[in-house]
Amino acid sequence: MKTNKTVEILVGLFVAAALLALFFLAMKVSNLGALDTSETYRVTARFDNIGSLKEKAPVKMAGVEVGRVSHIGFDQARYQAVVELAIYKKFDQIPDDTFAKILTAGLLGEQYVGLEPGGSDTYLKEGGEIDVTQSAMVLEEVIGQFIFEKAGERKK
Amino acid sequence: MTGWLARLGAGWIRAVRHLGRALLLLLRILEGIDELIRRPRLLVEQLFSVGVLTVLIIAVSGLFVGMVLSLQGYHILSQFKADSALGVMVAASLLRELGPVVTALLFSGRAGSALTAEIGLMKATEQLSGLEMMAVDPVRRVLTPRFMAGFLAMPLLAALFSALGVIGGWFVGVGLLGVDDGTWWVQMQARIDWHQDLLNGIIKSLVFGWVCTWIAVFQGYNCLPTSAGVSGATTRTVVHSSLAVLGLDFVLTALMIK
Numbered sequence: 034m035k036t037n038k039t040v041e042i043l044v045g046l047f048v049a050a051a052l053l054a055l056f057f058l059a060m061k062v063s064n065l066g067a068l069d070t071s072e073t074y075r076v077t078a079r080f081d082n083i084g085s086l087k088e089k090a091p092v093k094m095a096g097v098e099v100g101r102v103s104h105i106g107f108d109q110a111r112y113q114a115v116v117e118l119a120i121y122k123k124f125d126q127i128p129d130d131t132f133a134k135i136l137t138a139g140l141l142g143e144q145y146v147g148l149e150p151g152g153s154d155t156y157l158k159e160g161g162e163i164d165v166t167q168s169a170m171v172l173e174e175v176i177g178q179f180i181f182e183k184a185g186e187r188k189k
Numbered sequence: 190m191t192g193w194l195a196r197l198g199a200g201w202i203r204a205v206r207h208l209g210r211a212l213l214l215l216l217r218i219l220e221g222i223d224e225l226i227r228r229p230r231l232l233v234e235q236l237f238s239v240g241v242l243t244v245l246i247i248a249v250s251g252l253f254v255g256m257v258l259s260l261q262g263y264h265i266l267s268q269f270k271a272d273s274a275l276g277v278m279v280a281a282s283l284l285r286e287l288g289p290v291v292t293a294l295l296f297s298g299r300a301g302s303a304l305t306a307e308i309g310l311m312k313a314t315e316q317l318s319g320l321e322m323m324a325v326d327p328v329r330r331v332l333t334p335r336f337m338a339g340f341l342a343m344p345l346l347a348a349l350f351s352a353l354g355v356i357g358g359w360f361v362g363v364g365l366l367g368v369d370d371g372t373w374w375v376q377m378q379a380r381i382d383w384h385q386d387l388l389n390g391i392i393k394s395l396v397f398g399w400v401c402t403w404i405a406v407f408q409g410y411n412c413l414p415t416s417a418g419v420s421g422a423t424t425r426t427v428v429h430s431s432l433a434v435l436g437l438d439f440v441l442t443a444l445m446i447k
Binding site for chain 2: 041048053059061062
């Protein structure tokens with residue numbers, strides 16, 4: 034058996050190394066380090082179809098992440114999806130006639146909300162609503178439409 | 190026919206009796222925790238022999254498992270032009286499954302068998318009876334620190350395993366195979382959830398640490414005090430721990446997965 038001091042130092046090193054590994058896993062590997070805990074304000078947008086958009090999906094403007102999808106609900110009166118977006122407070126100059134659409138990263142990638150700025154002088158605020166939206170592209174519908182058009186052409 | 194039935198019944202009764210004894214021993218071990226709080230030295234000594242001495246094999250295996258995962262994953266993923274997802278694949282498989290499970294298997298082979306052999310030999314050479322003669326409870330003095338050390342060391346070892354695995358995978362994927370460094374980390378952070386992947390992995394390794402050391406300590410304390418008894422108990426420790434880990438892993442995964 035080694036002397037008590039050496040044992041204590043080695044155990045201390047072991048625990049410290051393991052905690053460092055845990056810290057590395059949390060901050061560098063998982064999304065804990067990337068979670069933006071900065072202040073946000075919430076705006077809602079209604080879509081006819083959100084495809085497979087999920088909560089926590091990024092909200093991007095010109096490709097830059099400006100927020101996250103915080104909640105997805107369903108409006109029974111209008112049969113629309115109500116998507117709540119949490120926009121980071123530092124992006125506080127987004128025009129209130131901004132256009133929101135659901136896009137896909139790559140052909141098979143995950144879906145996100147893309148914002149395109151309008152020209153208004155007033156900006157979106159907490160509780161605001163984005164009026165102009167475009168639904169997600171559903172691949173089956175696009176293919177169906179394509180086949181339908183082709184069939185129509187042949188009849189002529 | 191009746192002989193066959195009787196053997197089945199006897200085996201079943203033996204198994205239940207074993208389980209009951211193991212549970213009673215566990216309760217006595219947990220009762221001894223107050224002694225551990227008064228004398229943390231006992232825990233530190235056991236953390237050394239259970240934790241520190243296991244670090245080497247865990248670190249080397251973690252590194253190589255990560256490297257192999259990266260190598261294998263790259264050749265499959267690059268067929269679909271999806272090698273940007275290599276980091277996600279390596280990190281997810283390590284954090285969710287390989288980290289906790291392989292660490293527990295290695296732990297029962299390296300530390301669990303040593304625990305059983307040590308306690309078994311103490312029993313065979315009547316050191317445990319000697320302690321009792323001096324009015325020292327061998328369960329509190331010998332078993333409790335070993336059990337708690339194993340329980341605490343397992344998640345730490347699993348974290349080391351996973352972290353080194355990710356680094357090993359990064360070395361092969363980014364360093365040797367030419368996956369983009371930025372893509373590797375960004376995709377990983379975007380897809381690996383700290384709650385769903387990291388925390389569940391830690392919970393798994395806590396359960397495995399509990400079960401593996403429980404089995405090791407029980408087998409040592411319960412063995413026949415002969416050389417054959419100690420060797421049989423050591424073998425049983427490794428076999429039972431491995432089977433328990435693999436079975437529990439499936440149950441835990443089924444409970445955790447959404």
